[in-house]
Amino acid sequence: MAAWCARWLPASADASASPTTVAVAYSAGADSTALLLAAQQRWPGRVQALHVHHGLQAAADGFEALAVSFCELHGIGLQVRRVQAAHAPRQSPEDAARDVRYTTLADMAQQAGASAVLLGQHADDQAETLLLALSRGAGLPGLAAMPDRFQRHGVVFGRPLLGLPSRALRDWLETAGHAFVDDPTNTDLRYTRNRIRAILMPAWETCFPGFRPLLARSAGHAAQAQVLLDDLALIDLAQTxxxxxxxxxxxxxxxxxxxxxxxxxxxxxxxxxxxxxxxxxxxxxxxxxxxxxxxxxxxxxxxxxxxxxxxxxxxxxxxxxx
Known part of the structure; x- marks a missing residue:
């Protein structure tokens, strides 16, 4: 598992002699717990966990308590930041929470002196993102789904686990007996992504077993095509x-x-x-x-x-x- 993290960071950040801190966005859920442990195995003593308490549900206090105890148990540094992620009129709750989360994670990483923030999205998340984009009639930027690396608020973010399915992460944690939480909102079918996860993804698996890497490949093709369109746009805008x-x-x-x-x-x-x-x-x-x-x-x-x-x-x- 740690090898997936090592493949993401550039060689300069991965040098054993480098004092660079590697930050991990840690919600205390299964995905981020697996990522945090893998990062700690790869870069012992250099990992900083970043936990954002969104204040949107009563269970969030329990998430924070587990994050604190887990990091103490494994000797991992932890920052906790409490925020208010209420959404504005005509803004979705998911978008509001995501915007606040990235802003907060970037600020926490900069305070920690981290060279990057690792995120725990995996192959299932990538497939869900592509299916969500298709349902909305998205163009190439949407069909490209989630990039494995991007920059926001002056901080580099990376998703080293996009090639791994959720089940593999949970199996690894459960076999080793590591604690994690399940967010109760993940089963709330009022949210489109949850309906895709609960209804559409199992149907795709039934019809097309092992479909996740195929959707990821399609997203990769869309991302490559978008790069070419961006290059063409720069050429045309240089003229206009x-x-x-x-x-x-x-x-x-x-x-x-x-x-x-x-x-x-x-x-x-x-x-x-x-x-x-x-x-x-x-x-x-x-x-x-x-x-x-x-x-x-x-x-x-x-x-x-x-x-x-x-x-x-x-x-x-x-x-x-x-």
Whole structure:
């Protein structure tokens, strides 16, 4: 198990003489417990467990208590941070909790001097993510599912266990007699991901035994294709400028315009247009042939507007266009 962790970190961080701390996001659930123990085996004395108490359910106090006792038993350093992860209007509880968790984990890792934060998502999580993306009609970024490495809030995050099924992790823990908790919300079928886990995944396993690595392969293909589209977007945006000039966009095919606009909105404003919003924007760009042509299209938390000969993104909060 420890070898899966070692394969993730770069050689510089894995050097035995390096004092670098390796942080593990530790919820006290089975997946993060297996990851924490594997990391401790690979880098003894250099692992810091990071536990985020979300304050969303009564059972969270028990999760924290087990995290404290488990880390004391195994001689692993532990940071605990209590947060409030209540969701805003029209924001899903899952999205709100995830945003707060990543922000908090990044801050805790920086305080610990960690070079990376390891996350316990596994092959089942990857398959669920892809099925969820398919159910929502996602594009390539969604179909690429979860990357094994990414950066957020100035911290590198890694998922070294994406190639391992959940059952393998639980079997390892149960055989060794290690304690972990089961989050009661994981069986709440009001959440889409839980319905996928409880109903759809068993059906796929019945029809297509061993389907998880195949879905992971499809996600990998989508991720590779998205890298190429991002490279093409950078080439096109280098010609149109940032923010993009309308006349420059009009020289591109509609498909390349769409690709460039998605990249611009994602990288400059952190938002994504729906298919309908993007189609409307492309129609407006095609019709924009006079100085007086006005563009103002709702996209995510703001509007894409025309500012002279270029597009701009203005947030609803009244901040300046991007």
């Amino acid at each position: 400028g940032m923010p993009p000039a309308i006349q420059g966009l009009q020289l591109l095919s509609r498909e390349r315009q769409a690709n460039a606009l998605r990249h611009w909105l994602r990288c400059s404003a952190g938002v994504a247009a729906s298919a309908a919003q993007l189609d409307e924007l492309l129609d407006q760009i095609a019709d924009c042939r006079t100085r007086g042509h006005r563009i103002r299209i709702k996209v995510a938390s703001g509007f894409v507007t025309r500012e002279g000969g270029r597009l701009a993104f203005a947030r609803l909060t009244g901040t300046s266009p991007i």
